[in-house]
Amino acid sequence: MRKEHCCDTMRARIAxxxxxxxxPWDCNKALMVYWPREDAYxxxxxxxxxxxxxxxxxxxxxxxxxxxxSDARLDALEELGIDWATDPVPEDFQTDTWWRRRGL
Ligand SMILES: [Zn+2]
Ligand SMILES: [Zn+2]
Numbered sequence: 001m002r003k004e005h006c007c008d009t010m011r012a013r014i015a016x017x018x019x020x021x022x023x024p025w026d027c028n029k030a031l032m033v034y035w036p037r038e039d040a041y042x043x044x045x046x047x048x049x050x051x052x053x054x055x056x057x058x059x060x061x062x063x064x065x066x067x068x069x070s071d072a073r074l075d076a077l078e079e080l081g082i083d084w085a086t087d088p089v090p091e092d093f094q095t096d097t098w099w100r101r102r103g104l
Contacts, residue, residue, distance in 0.1 A: 003034060003036060003039075003096070005034070006059050006062050006064035007059060007061055007062040007064070009061040009062070010032060010041075010059055010061060010062070010064075012029070013029070013030065013031040013032040014030070014032045014033065014034050015030075016029035016030050018030075024044075025044065025046070025051050030044065031043060031044055032044065032056075033053050036095055036096035037069075037073070037093070037094060037095060037096060038068055038069045038070045038073060039067060039068070039069045039096065039099060039104075040055055040066065040067065040068040040069065040070065041055065041056050041059070041066045042054055042055045042056060043056055043060075055068055069099055069104065072099070072104065073093065073098065073099070076093075076098060076102070077089065077093060
């Protein structure tokens with residue numbers, strides 16, 4: 001299932017239309033990352049060749065609040081008796097399926 005992002009600017013900054021840079025990190029039009037698994041957004045920081053991201057709480061363009069389901073995901077795994085550090089993580093939990101199924 002595709003995520004509807006909050007605004008056109010966010011959409012363009014996550015997936016810029018660019019045929020020169022298959023890797024968004026190489027494209028200076030790409031500024032944001034979306035992680036479906038945690039329904040979280042981050043800003044791309046390119047510092048001296050390092051690729052780092054920091055999660056954001058609001059869209060910087062339209063102000064839409066953003067969440068981060070990392071903790072909820074680990075809690076849900078724990079409820080299923082799965083130790084995410086050592087057990088194989090079910091396929092649902094590797095994508096956005098787990099939180100969509102739970103109506104989160
Ligand atoms: Zn580009
Ligand atoms: Zn937005």
